Amino acid sequence: MNNVKEYLVKLEENQREKYPNQPEYLQAVAEFVGTVEPFLVKHPEFMEKNILEMLLIPERIIEFRIPWMDDKGAWRINTGYRVQYNSALGPYKGGMRFHPTVNQSVIKFLGFEQIFKNSLTSLPIGGGKGGSDFDPKGKSDGEIMRFCQSLMRELQKYIGPNEDVPAGDIGVGAREIGYMFGEYKRLNGYQAGVLTGKPLAYWGSLARKEATGYGLVYFVEHLLNDCNDSIKGKKVLVSGSGNVAIYAIEKAQELGASVYGCSDSSGSLIDPDGIDLDLIKDIKEVKRERINTYLEQHPNAKFYEGKNIWDIEFDYDVALPCATQNEISKELANQLVKNGVAIVAEGANMPTSLEALEVLKENKIIYCPGKAANAGGVAVSALEMAQNAQRLPWTFEKVDAELNQIMKNIYETSRQTSLEYVGEFDLVAGANIAGFARVAEAMVSQGLV
The missing domain is CATH 3.40.50.720 (NAD(P)-binding Rossmann-like Domain)
Structure with missing residues (x-):
């Protein structure tokens, strides 16, 4: 027990030393690391292989400039990000956020959380996230379109239906996804599964926005x-x-x-x-x-x-x-x-x-953590990927029923895992441990990747 605790404390200290100016990321790490001790006590092999430290470090982070022209003809510059955090369970999956507060710390925290959220769905998707400090509020449709097209000219080098599948998040809805999808199509040809949250006209999924x-x-x-x-x-x-x-x-x-x-x-x-x-x-x-x-x-x-x-x-x-x-x-x-x-x-x-x-x-007060309680969005994104691969649209009722069952499974898994490892009802620990266990086992079986 003491060895596990010392390992986790040292791990968190190392992250604080390396990234002192990334408060959102450090908060996500602290919340997670503070709950997985009981799992590592029962499964010390994952500590011995240092899986958790490997998991903390993204497989890659892409940062790039996004030049675009506003309606007055002036050139504006924003910064774009994509963190491809972990692909042990499948292609990177996670939304794009357009908001002035977006920076590398925010994208890392979102991507880190996404690993376990995606794992909890039991669907074949890894963890990723992206976005830009661009603020869509007050911008015209033309400005948003030109921004999205400029962003995609760079982002398209790193994504694909079997590599990395972005979706929407704060500031990114069907309009923005449509503009990004159009630019990707112009550059790479039609690939329905490269983005999710698409409008229904070109293989978006019913029930995705809900x-x-x-x-x-x-x-x-x-x-x-x-x-x-x-x-x-x-x-x-x-x-x-x-x-x-x-x-x-x-x-x-x-x-x-x-x-x-x-x-x-x-x-x-x-x-x-x-x-x-x-x-x-x-x-x-x-x-x-x-x-x-x-x-x-x-x-x-x-x-x-x-x-x-x-x-x-x-x-x-x-x-x-x-x-x-x-x-x-x-x-x-x-x-x-x-x-x-x-x-x-x-x-x-x-x-x-x-x-x-x-x-x-x-x-x-019963607390339901976001990585479990709000996993419905990425779950239906994965169902949209399935529909795109099949070239078959599903009814609203079918998608909604699948969503309800997935959320039921996530709740039950989080509850049972907390009872098994913590001995009490704790959805934070249950969700973290259940999400981590699946990813860790995949990483070991694939040769620590």
């Missing part, structure tokens, strides 16, 4: 079913109002929950009558406006300008953070406790800080 949000709620429903309960009748708040948040709201309402709040970067919205999802879709997916315009049609609602939704006093049962990393701090976790929250399930990647996790654990 998948992360739906999968998140399915995960919570399976958790509650395991406790002889249901999400029906539960009071829910959701952070964000993008793709994940919108479809988490939709599925929660469909299953009988009452959703009272969501947010965007300008502030938070609480509607005591329940969120009008059709209006939210119109504001965010059609008009692309700020969420405060919701009040024009629902004056009973209240908008909290500049306020994090988790900082609002409100009585509810389930928190679904679907915005961005570290949106729940220690102080906000304490507010969740005061509000009587019973479950926190992550729709975003690492939205809960390490200090907040301790608060949730101390107060017996």
Whole structure:
């Protein structure tokens, strides 16, 4: 036991020494390393082969410039990234994020998490991630198109249906995927499986845009079913109002929950009558406006300008953070406790800080980590790859049923693994150990690659 603990402590210290200016990556490593000790105690062969240190280092990181012309004819420059983290289980798979905060630390943390998330799906996909510090907000369609085309002229050298299959993430939806796919096709010919999240007209998958949000709620429903309960009748708040948040709201309402709040970067919205999802879709997916315009049609609602939704006093049962990393701090976790929250399930990647996790654990709040709870998006991306390979489209019902079963399997695997190795219900440890075990075994069997 002591040898394992010393090994893990040294491993984390080495990463901190090497990458002192990569806080997001170091946070992801700390959260992961802190949970796998029981597995290594039972399976010291993986420590002896130093699999974990090998896993911490990406197979490769690609960084490149992206020159593009704005509508005024001025040349602009952004930086692009793709981390191809681990291919032991299949081609690299993970989204592209367009946001000003994107840097190598953010992409590494996302790619590292993606390894285990993809492993948990039991589908043949490895871990990768990418993006750029480009901000699509306020840009015209023409500017976004020229940016995406410039990005793909470089990225296309490193991706392919059996090599690396990017998808969408924050700032990257069907529009951006379409522009990138078009440029890839011009340069390489038509290869349907090179990107996922494509529009339906050219081999996108039904239920893909809904998948992360739906999968998140399915995960919570399976958790509650395991406790002889249901999400029906539960009071829910959701952070964000993008793709994940919108479809988490939709599925929660469909299953009988009452959703009272969501947010965007300008502030938070609480509607005591329940969120009008059709209006939210119109504001965010059609008009692309700020969420405060919701009040024009629902004056009973209240908008909290500049306020994090988790900082609002409100009585509810389930928190679904679907915005961005570290949106729940220690102080906000304490507010969740005061509000009587019973479950926190992550729709975003690492939205809960390490200090907040301790608060949730101390107060017996059930915490569903993103690598398990939001794996629905990449799961349906892998199903899109399967459809592309078969040249056969699946019905919405078929994809949705597969998604529900995958989320059920992820929940049950995480639960059982935590009971086996930790001796108690701990979905963080269960998800981390289950995801790591599959990748580690593959790496050893392939000759430590």
